[in-house]
Amino acid sequence: MRNIIRAQNYQAKNDIVIIAALFIIGTLSVISPLFNEIPFNEWTGSIYALNSDKTILLYIVLIITTRVCGWDQSDKTINYELLAGHSRLSVFFGRIITSFIWAGVPCIVLMFVPLAVFSLINGWGYSVDLSWVIIRYLLAVLPILRVICELALLTFIIRNGGLSTILGFVFIGIIVILTMVIETVADKEMTWQLGVSNLMVLSSFSDYSYGYVNGEDVMIYNSSLEPSVIAGTVAASALMGGISLLIGGVLFKKTDMK
Amino acid sequence: MSEILIDAEHLGKQYMKKKAVSDASFQIKEGMICGLIGPNGAGKTTIMKMLGGLVLPTEGKITLFGKTSENELAKARGRMCFMIETPYAKENLNARENLEKQRIQRGISDKSRIDEVLKIVGLPDVGKKPVKHYSLGMRQRLGIAIALLSSPEIMILDEPINGLDPEGIVEIRELLLKLNREQHITIVISSHILSELSLLCTDYIFINKGRILQTLSASELKAVCREYYHIGTDNNALAEKILSENLGLTQYETERDGSIRLYDGFDDMVRISRTLYENGVTPTTLCVNEANLEQYYMNMVGDSDAEHNKSAELSGEK
Numbered sequence: 001m002r003n004i005i006r007a008q009n010y011q012a013k014n015d016i017v018i019i020a021a022l023f024i025i026g027t028l029s030v031i032s033p034l035f036n037e038i039p040f041n042e043w044t045g046s047i048y049a050l051n052s053d054k055t056i057l058l059y060i061v062l063i064i065t066t067r068v069c070g071w072d073q074s075d076k077t078i079n080y081e082l083l084a085g086h087s088r089l090s091v092f093f094g095r096i097i098t099s100f101i102w103a104g105v106p107c108i109v110l111m112f113v114p115l116a117v118f119s120l121i122n123g124w125g126y127s128v129d130l131s132w133v134i135i136r137y138l139l140a141v142l143p144i145l146r147v148i149c150e151l152a153l154l155t156f157i158i159r160n161g162g163l164s165t166i167l168g169f170v171f172i173g174i175i176v177i178l179t180m181v182i183e184t185v186a187d188k189e190m191t192w193q194l195g196v197s198n199l200m201v202l203s204s205f206s207d208y209s210y211g212y213v214n215g216e217d218v219m220i221y222n223s224s225l226e227p228s229v230i231a232g233t234v235a236a237s238a239l240m241g242g243i244s245l246l247i248g249g250v251l252f253k254k255t256d257m258k
Numbered sequence: 259m260s261e262i263l264i265d266a267e268h269l270g271k272q273y274m275k276k277k278a279v280s281d282a283s284f285q286i287k288e289g290m291i292c293g294l295i296g297p298n299g300a301g302k303t304t305i306m307k308m309l310g311g312l313v314l315p316t317e318g319k320i321t322l323f324g325k326t327s328e329n330e331l332a333k334a335r336g337r338m339c340f341m342i343e344t345p346y347a348k349e350n351l352n353a354r355e356n357l358e359k360q361r362i363q364r365g366i367s368d369k370s371r372i373d374e375v376l377k378i379v380g381l382p383d384v385g386k387k388p389v390k391h392y393s394l395g396m397r398q399r400l401g402i403a404i405a406l407l408s409s410p411e412i413m414i415l416d417e418p419i420n421g422l423d424p425e426g427i428v429e430i431r432e433l434l435l436k437l438n439r440e441q442h443i444t445i446v447i448s449s450h451i452l453s454e455l456s457l458l459c460t461d462y463i464f465i466n467k468g469r470i471l472q473t474l475s476a477s478e479l480k481a482v483c484r485e486y487y488h489i490g491t492d493n494n495a496l497a498e499k500i501l502s503e504n505l506g507l508t509q510y511e512t513e514r515d516g517s518i519r520l521y522d523g524f525d526d527m528v529r530i531s532r533t534l535y536e537n538g539v540t541p542t543t544l545c546v547n548e549a550n551l552e553q554y555y556m557n558m559v560g561d562s563d564a565e566h567n568k569s570a571e572l573s574g575e576k
Binding site for chain 2: 004076086254
C-alpha cells in the first residue's frame, strides 16, 4: 500500500487537473469574502471566518477524489497495480489515503492558513470568537474526510472518473440548495445528517447580537455549537465514513475488473 | 525437470448468461514459450485475466509458483508481469515518467533499471514526448519495458504484436526470444498471427468457445503436421473408396471441402493417379503439402465447431 500511495503522489504531482483544481478552487476560496463586497483591507481574522466560503472546498474534494479513484480505472492503472501483485484492499485503501493527502490536507490548509495570515495582518477582530472558530474548523475536517469516503465509494461503484465527477457536482449542488430550502421553508436546520450540510453548518454563522466596540455598534455572531451538533458531527462522520469504506472495500474485492 | 510455474485446474468463468471459460486445465513450465491460440471470444483474455487476478474464477483453482491462497497469489504475481489487451501507460506522462511511476509502485529501489529496460526494448533515446504522441509500436515496446521493470520470471502477453508493422513484429519476436534464452523468462503469449507464433513458441494451447481443445509441444505439432498429398477429384467419395479398396491406402483424411489428404503412398503417385482415372475418377488437384500451425488450428476449430453444433442439436432434440 505504501508503494501505491507513493506512486499516486508521483502521478498527482504531474497531473495538471489536480494542480489546476487546487490552484483555482483554492484561490476562489481564499478570495471569497470579496463576493460579499468586503474590502480587502478590512479582512480581519474574524471577518474572514465570517465571510469566506468553505463549501467551495468540497469541489476540491470532489475533483481530486474522483480523479484519484476513478480515472485510474478508465485507463487500467488500477488493473496494472493488481497485476503487479498488490492486493485489492491495498489498491482501494491506497487511493483513499491518497485522496486524504491531496484533497483533505489542502482543504485543512486552506481553512487555517488564510485565517492565520489575515489575523496576523489585520488582527482577529470581534465578529466571531477565535476559540470556537478553531473548534469549528477542526470539526470540519471530519465531514471533509467523510465526503472523501462517500465519493470514493461512489467512484468505485461507477468505475468511471468522469461520470463520478459529474454526478458528484450534481449531488453537492442539490444538497446545498436543498439545505437552504429546508432551513428557509421548514425553519429546520440540517446539521450533521449529510457531509455537505455538516460542513456548511460548521463553517457558517447565523445568529448575531449587537455589541459596542471602540465607540461603534457592531454585530457579534454567536460562534458556539450545540453539543448535539458536535456529537452528531463526530458520530455521523465516523459512522458514514466507516460504512462507505467497508462497502467500498468489500465490493472492490469481489469485482471483476474490465 | 522443469518447475511448474502456473497450474490451472478446471478453471471456469461464468458471466450472467454466458460461460466464457469452462473446465480449462493446463500447466506452464519453466522456460516455455507457450502460445495461447484461439479465435476472438475464445476465452484467451479471460484466462489471462484470471491468472492476473483481474477476474475472479467461478470454478477451479489457480496455482502460481506453488501458491494457492489469495494473499499468496497476489505476492506470486509480483514475480510475473502482464500485458493484457492494451499496453499500459499514462498518456500525459513520457516514457521515463511512466517507468519511474511504475518503479515506485513496485518498490524497485534501483533507478538504473529504467535505463536498462529502455535499452532492452530499443527505446533508449525516447526523449520527453508524452505517450499520447507515441506510435502503436512504441507503446508496445514501452508496455514491455514496464513489464520488465521488476525482472519477472514469467511474462503473460495478450496479443503483443497486433497492429505492428512487419518490422515491428520481427523486433518484438527477437526481443521475446532473447528474453527467454538470455534471461530465462517464461512467456505465455496469445496472438492471431499464427505464423509468428510458430516461429516463437515451444508449446501451444488451443482454445475455442471457452474450452481447451488441445495442448501440445512444438515437436508434437511438427509430428502431426506431416507431409501429405492433397488430392482433389471430380468424385471424392469414390476416390476414397478406390484408395482404400483398390490400393490398400488407409492413411488419409477428408478435408472440409471434400478433398483428400493422403499421408502415404508417396512413392506410388503415378499408380494412384492411374488407378483413379481407370476407375472413372479424374484427379483435378495433386500436390505435396505440409500442414502448418494455421491449417492445424483451422481444422481443429472447424472440428470443434462441428462437434459443438452437433451437441447443441442433440440437446435441442432432447
